[in-house]
Amino acid sequence: MxxxxxxxxxxxxxxxWGNEYGNVVPLCLDMVNSGSFSEDPQFCDPATGDWRxxxxxxxxxxxxxxxxxxxIGALGVGCSVSxxxxxxxxxxxxxxxx
Numbered sequence: 001m002x003x004x005x006x007x008x009x010x011x012x013x014x015x016x017w018g019n020e021y022g023n024v025v026p027l028c029l030d031m032v033n034s035g036s037f038s039e040d041p042q043f044c045d046p047a048t049g050d051w052r053x054x055x056x057x058x059x060x061x062x063x064x065x066x067x068x069x070x071x072i073g074a075l076g077v078g079c080s081v082s083x084x085x086x087x088x089x090x091x092x093x094x095x096x097x098x
Contacts, residue, residue, distance in 0.1 A: 013069035015041055015059050035069050044079040052078025 014036040042057040044050040052075045053060050059072040087095075 012036065013072055015039060015072055017041055041073070050078065051075055054078075055080045 012035055016036060016038045017040060019038075037058065039058045041059045042054040044052045044054055053073065055077050057077070060077050061071045062069070
């Protein structure tokens with residue numbers, strides 16, 4: 001099943017991502033005017049069932065499509081993006097080798 005937009009006035013502050021027919025079908029192109037968009041929601045860890053949002057998620061409270069939307073979705077921010085990445089010494093050397 002997927003979302004097909006017949007009347008974009010029905011959508012306001014929605015993230016249409018992962019739609020079976022594509023993230024934005026041609027009839028939905030002006031949905032940005034309603035504050036809706038099509039971007040990766042950046043869930044914390046969907047593989048383990050953690051559907052909370054990363055702090056960098058476009059669905060976290062804020063402005064979407066030029067409109068004050070607040071939180072988009074049922075769950076709030078639950079994790080932050082870590083600037084640290086685990087890596088072996090060999091991987092680090094390969095990354096900076098010239």
